[in-house]
Amino acid sequence: MNLAIDIGNTRIKWALFQDDTLRGLHSMSADEITSLEPSPLCPLLAVLPPELQNPDHIILCATGQIPWQLLKLSENKVHRLSASSQLPIRLDYLTPETLGPDRIAAACGAQKLFCGSPCVIIDAGTCITVDYLDSTATYRGGAIMPGLAMKIRALHTFTAKLPLLQNDDTYPHPTTGRNTQQSMGAGVYVATLFALQGFIGHYRSLDPSTKVVVTGGDASLLWQEGLKNIPDSIIEPHLLLMGLNEIMKQNEE
Secondary structure, X not given: OEEEEEEOOOOEEEEEEEXXXXXXXXXXXXXXXXXXXXXXXXXXXXXXXXHHOOOOEEEEEEOOOOOHHHOOOOOOOEEEOOOOOOOOOEEOOOOHHHOOHHHHHHHHHHHHHHOOOOEEEEEEOOEEEEEXXXXXXXXXXXXXXXXXXXXXXXXXXXXXXXXXXXXXXXXXXXXXXXXXXXXXXXXXXXXXXXXXXXXXXHHHHHOOXXXXXXXXXXXXXXXXXXXXXXXXXXXXXXXXHHHHHHHHHHHOO
């Protein structure tokens, strides 16, 4: 069994895989880790049933700060993902050493999902990344933009009178705002949607068979805003963890 750990900027997620089968899935903030019971190998295992607490391999993807409780992971079992890991895809990136491991893992998950079809990978987290994997399973790069919450905070923080926008769960947000809150919503949600549609259109101009997968903490929100209406698109909340499992298969001793 493989334990995949994703340490993001706001949350930590981990999943246990037996081959391709997801056996356990959990998520919490870094602060919540301190409340877990100690485990001989890893505190994250304490929430799993006893029979699942001894994985054969552990793979770690860290874009956020690693909590000290996880620094004692058994070195002989842990593989920390980087651009030098053995991957099921090829990286065509000018500075692979600076490429976020979350982007690598998501691309490997997309390769597993689409089996060689070109695809656009949208990861809507603290930042939103848009990445392109071509039909030869080559990662070509992409774009990084501020995430939804970051845009909302910026509008409030760097102006004198704009309020802190609250998500009212009303979709879709109007393209033409009729009051300040609606106008801000259009500038955050609709503008982000338009930007993503533009990227998708660009990559489909290169290859009309390009698929789209959406993941990340704000994936369902953007899906409701309109990404669900794009042909050949899917939402997959566990894409990054799936990718980590695929990478672990290639790096098992």
